[in-house]
Amino acid sequence: MEDRMTGKSLDIPARPYTGEKSRLSRAYDYLILVLALFLFIGSFHLHVALTVGDWDFWQDWKDRQWWPLITPLMMITFPAAVQAVLWPNFRLPLGATLCISCLLIGTWITRFFAYHMWNFFPINEVLPATMLPSALVLDAILMLSNSLTVTSIFGGMAFALLFYPTNWPIFGMFHVPVEYGGAQLTVADLFGFQYIRAGTPEYLRIIERGTLRTYGQYATPLSAFCSALLCTLMYPLWWYLGKAFATTKYVKNI
Amino acid sequence: MSVTTEVAGRSRAEVEKVVDLRGMWIGLAVLNGFYLIVRIYEQIYGWRAGLDSFAPEFQTYWMSILWTEIPLELISGIGLAGWLWKTRVRDMSTVTPRQEMKAIADNAAWLVVYAAAIYWGASFFTEQDGTWHMTVIRDTDFTPSHIIEFYMSYPIYSIMAIGCFFHAKTRIPYFSKGYSIAYLIVSIGPFMIIPNVGLNEWGHTFWFMEELFVAPLHWGFVFFGWMALGVFGVVIQLLLNIHRVIGKEGVELLTGA
Numbered sequence: 233m234e235d236r237m238t239g240k241s242l243d244i245p246a247r248p249y250t251g252e253k254s255r256l257s258r259a260y261d262y263l264i265l266v267l268a269l270f271l272f273i274g275s276f277h278l279h280v281a282l283t284v285g286d287w288d289f290w291q292d293w294k295d296r297q298w299w300p301l302i303t304p305l306m307m308i309t310f311p312a313a314v315q316a317v318l319w320p321n322f323r324l325p326l327g328a329t330l331c332i333s334c335l336l337i338g339t340w341i342t343r344f345f346a347y348h349m350w351n352f353f354p355i356n357e358v359l360p361a362t363m364l365p366s367a368l369v370l371d372a373i374l375m376l377s378n379s380l381t382v383t384s385i386f387g388g389m390a391f392a393l394l395f396y397p398t399n400w401p402i403f404g405m406f407h408v409p410v411e412y413g414g415a416q417l418t419v420a421d422l423f424g425f426q427y428i429r430a431g432t433p434e435y436l437r438i439i440e441r442g443t444l445r446t447y448g449q450y451a452t453p454l455s456a457f458c459s460a461l462l463c464t465l466m467y468p469l470w471w472y473l474g475k476a477f478a479t480t481k482y483v484k485n486i
Numbered sequence: 487m488s489v490t491t492e493v494a495g496r497s498r499a500e501v502e503k504v505v506d507l508r509g510m511w512i513g514l515a516v517l518n519g520f521y522l523i524v525r526i527y528e529q530i531y532g533w534r535a536g537l538d539s540f541a542p543e544f545q546t547y548w549m550s551i552l553w554t555e556i557p558l559e560l561i562s563g564i565g566l567a568g569w570l571w572k573t574r575v576r577d578m579s580t581v582t583p584r585q586e587m588k589a590i591a592d593n594a595a596w597l598v599v600y601a602a603a604i605y606w607g608a609s610f611f612t613e614q615d616g617t618w619h620m621t622v623i624r625d626t627d628f629t630p631s632h633i634i635e636f637y638m639s640y641p642i643y644s645i646m647a648i649g650c651f652f653h654a655k656t657r658i659p660y661f662s663k664g665y666s667i668a669y670l671i672v673s674i675g676p677f678m679i680i681p682n683v684g685l686n687e688w689g690h691t692f693w694f695m696e697e698l699f700v701a702p703l704h705w706g707f708v709f710f711g712w713m714a715l716g717v718f719g720v721v722i723q724l725l726l727n728i729h730r731v732i733g734k735e736g737v738e739l740l741t742g743a
Contacts, residue, residue: 249739253732257740259505263594264721270601274608275714281613282708285699289616317718338609346614350529351621429620431697478718482664
């Protein structure tokens, strides 16, 4: 062991073991990776579609008040659970990124092949939001700090606070105002009006409508910080939920 | 030491391969091929015959699928579990480390196909239903999308989960006595989505809601969807067994520790 710490050990070429057991363990690596890929696309996507679905589906739901509040809050769940397994057990610092990548693969396939190719909604109306930058930061904070507390507070906050800025380059262009029938709309609103949805009347949208208690110009940062606080709580909750699912316990009878 | 292990391993490898993924590839090909056909079918007959459930062509092209798939799935599920049980290893004390290793690899392959089935059911066909809800004002519980999502893709992955569970229970010594809680969660959790479909259809039928996809009525699916995470515990149990079977020497060879 001491020898490895000296400079000389670097000169010794690495000769990894290539026997049968090595091939075997490689095979498990691939099997488990593919398993994880499909499984997280499936279960995480189900979770997201039924908790933030409508905001994520439609351009005209992506507002300043609810979308940046709900999306990080519901999307930090599975990443925290997966991190709780991959980091302490295997020191793999990619739990959140793996989860979010899986989610994006799943949503993109469905948006394209179902929303667009089957029911002909234009792809620009049904673009999914991205949490990829947030997930990368979350993974990096866990890897560097190796601390649940630090990751909960700073990782959870970063996860939520980065959401709106990193999505702005994708969705900003749909906020351009247009005059339509004498009224002012955004391009996103126009999408909602033009491409008829049988079950989503305009009033169903859960989006910012303004209140007399709101100082109008701060909606987005306020939602982002509210979400940040909630994410710091959601993160440890789902960390321990992930731990619980990783149980190796047995029962005698069912 | 490593040389002798390699030589011994190689000569035995000719006798019986530990990692044999033919079954997995066949499973994946059949599953993906089948769903591809389903997707093409709904592209054609969703629009041609699936818009009005009171029309006779709806019976021909959609209800016929429903009436066929349900008994077929029931028989397949029971048949699969029965076959796995019938062909079980009767005396686990006769299982050699090599056979045990193969059984663990086979189970991982089963889980891959299970996960692919989860992908189609929980991801593709579930969110696909979100767009069909925006295409028709539905006039039946059994829309084309529901016939595929609830009554085809969900039962298929439930059957796969049952298969994974029974395969482990009947082939791997570690799982043969008692019940792994994680494996129970993996196999029973998704199954609970099927009764939840009943609740969902009932709620939609008697309290027509505007089509909010994130409606509380759908949260049962979310809860049962979490159960797929039980695969954490299952994979860790598989890895613990690999670690044990591969032995101290094997671990040293692999990690260089």
